[in-house]
Amino acid sequence: MKQSQLFGKTTYEIPKxxxxxxAQLLIRGGFVDKSMAGxxxxxxxGKRVLAKIENIIREEMDAIGGQEILMPAxxxxxxxxxxxxxxxxxxxxxxxxxxxxxxxxxxxxxxxxPLAKKYIRSYKDFPFYLYQIQTKFRSEKRAKxxxxxxxxxxxxxxxxxHTSEEDLxxxxxxxxxxxxxxxxxxxxKNKTYLTYASGGDFSKYSHxxxxxxxxxEDIIYICEKCNIAINKEIVENNHPKCPKCGxxxxxxxxxxxxxxxxxxxxxxxxxxxxxxxxxxxxENLVLMGCYGIGPSRLMGTVVEIFNDKNGIIWPxxxxxxxxxxxxxxxxxxxxxxxxxxxxxxxxxxxxxxxxDRNESAGVKFKDSDLIGIPLRxxxxxxxxxxxxxxxxxxxxxxxxxIKADKAINFIKMNQES
Amino acid sequence: MKQSQLFGKTTYEIPKxxxxxxAQLLIRGGFVDKSMAGxxxxxxxGKRVLAKIENIIREEMDAIGGQEILMPAxxxxxxxxxxxxxxxxxxxxxxxxxxxxxxxxxxxxxxxxPLAKKYIRSYKDFPFYLYQIQTKFRSEKRAKxxxxxxxxxxxxxxxxxHTSEEDLxxxxxxxxxxxxxxxxxxxxKNKTYLTYASGGDFSKYSHxxxxxxxxxEDIIYICEKCNIAINKEIVENNHPKCPKCGxxxxxxxxxxxxxxxxxxxxxxxxxxxxxxxxxxxxENLVLMGCYGIGPSRLMGTVVEIFNDKNGIIWPxxxxxxxxxxxxxxxxxxxxxxxxxxxxxxxxxxxxxxxxDRNESAGVKFKDSDLIGIPLRxxxxxxxxxxxxxxxxxxxxxxxxxIKADKAINFIKMNQES
Numbered sequence: 001m002k003q004s005q006l007f008g009k010t011t012y013e014i015p016k017x018x019x020x021x022x023a024q025l026l027i028r029g030g031f032v033d034k035s036m037a038g039x040x041x042x043x044x045x046g047k048r049v050l051a052k053i054e055n056i057i058r059e060e061m062d063a064i065g066g067q068e069i070l071m072p073a074x075x076x077x078x079x080x081x082x083x084x085x086x087x088x089x090x091x092x093x094x095x096x097x098x099x100x101x102x103x104x105x106x107x108x109x110x111x112x113x114p115l116a117k118k119y120i121r122s123y124k125d126f127p128f129y130l131y132q133i134q135t136k137f138r139s140e141k142r143a144k145x146x147x148x149x150x151x152x153x154x155x156x157x158x159x160x161x162h163t164s165e166e167d168l169x170x171x172x173x174x175x176x177x178x179x180x181x182x183x184x185x186x187x188x189k190n191k192t193y194l195t196y197a198s199g200g201d202f203s204k205y206s207h208x209x210x211x212x213x214x215x216x217e218d219i220i221y222i223c224e225k226c227n228i229a230i231n232k233e234i235v236e237n238n239h240p241k242c243p244k245c246g247x248x249x250x251x252x253x254x255x256x257x258x259x260x261x262x263x264x265x266x267x268x269x270x271x272x273x274x275x276x277x278x279x280x281x282x283e284n285l286v287l288m289g290c291y292g293i294g295p296s297r298l299m300g301t302v303v304e305i306f307n308d309k310n311g312i313i314w315p316x317x318x319x320x321x322x323x324x325x326x327x328x329x330x331x332x333x334x335x336x337x338x339x340x341x342x343x344x345x346x347x348x349x350x351x352x353x354x355x356d357r358n359e360s361a362g363v364k365f366k367d368s369d370l371i372g373i374p375l376r377x378x379x380x381x382x383x384x385x386x387x388x389x390x391x392x393x394x395x396x397x398x399x400x401x402i403k404a405d406k407a408i409n410f411i412k413m414n415q416e417s
Numbered sequence: 418m419k420q421s422q423l424f425g426k427t428t429y430e431i432p433k434x435x436x437x438x439x440a441q442l443l444i445r446g447g448f449v450d451k452s453m454a455g456x457x458x459x460x461x462x463g464k465r466v467l468a469k470i471e472n473i474i475r476e477e478m479d480a481i482g483g484q485e486i487l488m489p490a491x492x493x494x495x496x497x498x499x500x501x502x503x504x505x506x507x508x509x510x511x512x513x514x515x516x517x518x519x520x521x522x523x524x525x526x527x528x529x530x531p532l533a534k535k536y537i538r539s540y541k542d543f544p545f546y547l548y549q550i551q552t553k554f555r556s557e558k559r560a561k562x563x564x565x566x567x568x569x570x571x572x573x574x575x576x577x578x579h580t581s582e583e584d585l586x587x588x589x590x591x592x593x594x595x596x597x598x599x600x601x602x603x604x605x606k607n608k609t610y611l612t613y614a615s616g617g618d619f620s621k622y623s624h625x626x627x628x629x630x631x632x633x634e635d636i637i638y639i640c641e642k643c644n645i646a647i648n649k650e651i652v653e654n655n656h657p658k659c660p661k662c663g664x665x666x667x668x669x670x671x672x673x674x675x676x677x678x679x680x681x682x683x684x685x686x687x688x689x690x691x692x693x694x695x696x697x698x699x700e701n702l703v704l705m706g707c708y709g710i711g712p713s714r715l716m717g718t719v720v721e722i723f724n725d726k727n728g729i730i731w732p733x734x735x736x737x738x739x740x741x742x743x744x745x746x747x748x749x750x751x752x753x754x755x756x757x758x759x760x761x762x763x764x765x766x767x768x769x770x771x772x773d774r775n776e777s778a779g780v781k782f783k784d785s786d787l788i789g790i791p792l793r794x795x796x797x798x799x800x801x802x803x804x805x806x807x808x809x810x811x812x813x814x815x816x817x818x819i820k821a822d823k824a825i826n827f828i829k830m831n832q833e834s
Contacts, residue, residue: 005545007486007536039489039491067461069460072453072457073554074456093511094509094554111458116424135490137511141514
């Protein structure tokens with residue numbers, strides 16, 4: 001992509017109406033635009049990042065047998081009345097001109113449970129796992145955390161269905177592992193803790209995935225022995241204690257809830273009377289689990305963690321482009337060399353943003369740092385005199401000079417590492 | 418994918434509450450589930466088809482320089498009041514518990530115009546083309562056309578921005594060609610006509626793409642000389658006449674509006690006062706075009722066109738799987754041979770649905786026809802005795818017997834043709 005044609009501009013001004021680092025950096029880098037409080041447009045750069053995160057999640061859900069579906073945002077009032085959740089604050093309510101009323105989905109148990117009930121009857125059809133990557137809506141009164149907590153946001157929600165607790169537990173552990181694979185691929189695994197949290201109505205504990213960050217809205221206590229944490233909300237009598245080893249020497253930290261998994265057991269299947277016939281022909285309630293992770297929140301989390309004073313530092317796996325090719329100067333031979341490398345990279349299917357704009361070196365470097373593409377290649381009069389290019393990683397300070405004809409190979413090897 | 422594990426079941430009953438052929442066939446084939454009137458869940462098979470259509474559209478929009486973004490569904494009341502469209506019937510209105518009011522987007526001029534205005538100032542930044550593939554909402558009073566006209570549906574909307582009418586016209590023609598490429602790839606080009614329709618407030622004509630089908634809600638008059646059509650809505654004095662050659666011998670037909678393109682000119686840029694600085698530093702209003710195509714409607718159209726009394730007949734390009742591998746009988750050696758072919762196809766990255774269920778040949782064939790995957794491979798005791806498999810195209814009556822060890826090559830060649 002030629003940067004001269006890219007829609008969305010970097011800006012050095014810090015947006016006054018954004019308190020959160022993620023929104024500030026994403027707006028300044030030209031990744032998102034604030035449409036209203038808590039409502040963002042993803043610009044071309046931001047859409048690319050979001051799509052990559054969604055694909056990582058999709059791959060890991062497919063790998064554990066998840067089947068992708070797409071449920072509607074418009075929700076049936078009757079079904080939410082069945083579970084007694086119609087009047088929960090977070091639900092946005094929709095009206096049509098002919099006075100039909102809907103909810104806007106902030107979660108999908110009220111859709112997926114009746115759906116599964118329609119199609120499934122026998123124990124032979126279990127277990128199965130349905131997921132979607134879909135837009136959700138929440139009536140958040142204060143929307144001040146950027147894309148970490150929007151009123152409209154992207155969500156992956158998976159629902160699992162089982163005939164026994166054992167089977168639910170088995171899949172629950174599998175999903176846990178899949179979540180850590182996702183965090184690993186997004187480069188935040190070493191800051192993310194499986195965290196014991198309130199089980200709500202369903203079970204003693206649920207599990208959150210909490211990623212340590214000063215932007216976090218939660219307080220967690222980390223047991224460094226067990227590599228797990230507990231959420232402050234379940235700490236009794238001000239004495240945090242590791243639920244696994246009993247250790248009381250825990251580290252307090254702020255963290256972002258980047259995922260959660262819940263054993264719903266029979267809460268929703270009871271409400272909808274969703275039963276299966278077992279081997280003996282007897283009816284039993286189906287057991288369920290639910291597993292949420294927000295692609296847009298994950299994107300915001302990565303930005304909160306990987307940045308410096310100059311901008312974002314994207315991990316390779318979710319960077320909008322792998323290479324930022326920066327051309328300095330307007331001499332024909334410089335531009336010719338830059339175009340040559342640009343074309344070679346495209347031929348090799350290496351994603352490249354090519355800064356072909358008529359701007360100063362200062363502006364180009366500043367923008368490059370703001371956008372945060374992992375590898376920067378600079379071509380200038382100076383480098384060309386030595387038949388070379390300058391190579392710099394966004395995450396490191398120094399740069400290297402390498403021969404121009406070795407550049408493509410260098411970049412290819414960098415991609416594989 | 419093993420069919421025994423696939424979520425979503427075929428049914429031979431015609432759903433009583435669906436009048437449209439597309440909804441009947443899609444529900445019977447296990448592609449979609451009706452959540453409410455005009456609101457559908459895409460089951461795994463349906464989600465795959467929808468994703469393929471969206472990818473075809475994405476590729477063709479990228480090919481003409483479209484940049485993908487993602488705008489929100491939640492719409493700013495103020496911006497819709499600016500254009501005087503806040504109180505149009507089709508807009509669903511949303512309320513939060515703290516009494517904030519939003520619209521739900523059924524089109525995005527009111528978002529994209531202020532967005533572009535924020536980022537663009539100089540003639541040097543033109544032209545540019547922004548598109549999204551996003552969920553839209555419409556307050557349709559009667560929802561009886563299945564996924565052809567839902568209350569919630571998938572939409573690709575592209576908006577183009579120009580400094581001159583010439584430039585707008587140039588891109589408009591490019592977009593027209595891209596649309597025909599999409600229809601070609603979905604196999605409905607030969608039934609789709611560029612159709613002159615009302616230009617609304619903006620210009621004399623707009624263009625629709627109308628695909629001839631008895632399920633269509635529009636009446637068009639086709640000029641077979643020019644290969645174009647006119648929509649009945651613009652016919653004057655009951656005398657349809659080709660706007661290109663004057664021919665009055667036109668063919669009347671019912672058609673589905675599968676796409677539309679509009680020259681918006683300055684309608685929205687005037688409302689939002691979106692101007693650019695020209696070379697002389699003078700301010701001028703920006704010109705716009707908009708270009709819509711609904712992936713879910715396209716899916717419904719294909720179903721309306723490609724079916725027989727036994728079910729859907731998917732074109733290869735958007736079929737949920739390329740091969741339906743049907744195993745008949747429970748003998749170990751039959752299953753072993755079926756698994757071998759299944760594994761080979763997966764290794765070759767040929768999408769295969771493997772009917773491994775314990776069902777009769779009758780049920781399996783009936784289901785296979787309902788689902789409508791282009792190529793069916795049958796393995797049975799009878800074929801195995803001749804070291805063969807039976808190969809049948811869904812679109813043809815006869816079948817072929819080919820040697821089992823040639824099956825993979827045959828399928829690979831079929832994929833390429």
